[in-house]
Amino acid sequence: DTAVSQTPKYLVTQMGNDKSIKCEQNLGHDTMYWYKQDSKKFLKIMFSYNNKELIINETVPNRFSPKSPDKAHLNLHINSLELGDSAVYFCASSQVLVAGLDADEQFFGPGTRLTVL
Amino acid sequence: AQTVTQSQPEMSVQEAETVTLSCTYDTSENNYYLFWYKQPPSRQMILVIRQEAYKQQNATENRFSVNFQKAAKSFSLKISDSQLGDTAMYFCAINDYKLSFGAGTTVTVRA
Numbered sequence: 001d002t003a004v005s006q007t008p009k010y011l012v013t014q015m016g017n018d019k020s021i022k023c024e025q026n027l028g029h030d031t032m033y034w035y036k037q038d039s040k041k042f043l044k045i046m047f048s049y050n051n052k053e054l055i056i057n058e059t060v061p062n063r064f065s066p067k068s069p070d071k072a073h074l075n076l077h078i079n080s081l082e083l084g085d086s087a088v089y090f091c092a093s094s095q096v097l098v099a100g101l102d103a104d105e106q107f108f109g110p111g112t113r114l115t116v117l
Numbered sequence: 118a119q120t121v122t123q124s125q126p127e128m129s130v131q132e133a134e135t136v137t138l139s140c141t142y143d144t145s146e147n148n149y150y151l152f153w154y155k156q157p158p159s160r161q162m163i164l165v166i167r168q169e170a171y172k173q174q175n176a177t178e179n180r181f182s183v184n185f186q187k188a189a190k191s192f193s194l195k196i197s198d199s200q201l202g203d204t205a206m207y208f209c210a211i212n213d214y215k216l217s218f219g220a221g222t223t224v225t226v227r228a
Contacts, residue, residue, distance in 0.1 A: 041221050045215050105152070108161065
């Protein structure tokens, strides 16, 4: 009964390719996120969606495009992959989005290790 | 400017001993939430403890407790009776409108 799942767990690809990472949560949460963890383990938010609507879009190249077909899914598409895109990508979800409201715990998926050769 | 600062890249502690991890943060919000997450070698992010800024009482979860000093913007984590399974990277995080993480502290528990 995985709460937040991601596929694939590992992704090795060549520079210039286009790839997707899928994320699904079965917690009934309204908000989903994508984070990037670089080689130094630094974690940074990329996007957040609330009920399929984009809420946060950090300074991320437009080669990265999140897509939320429904509130249980948030997929990440990456075009024209570059060496610097190599990282671990985490999907997460929470019940509420912080905006002066109660901040729920964010539940994280297992991560997808992307290696660009 | 970094929002969350963890000044200790690595800490080592003997099993059954206590270790304290430091964290300072910056925010202009009055209402926010603080978290400590644990990331073991499996890389799964696991919530250890959370603290609401409007609560003065320090949060505790079994062997884990925090020392929250709002005026000083400090949020340290104490791990008591350390166990081998506590070996992991620990991230301090603040959620004022988004979740921002510190650089992490690697904790190694020695047998």
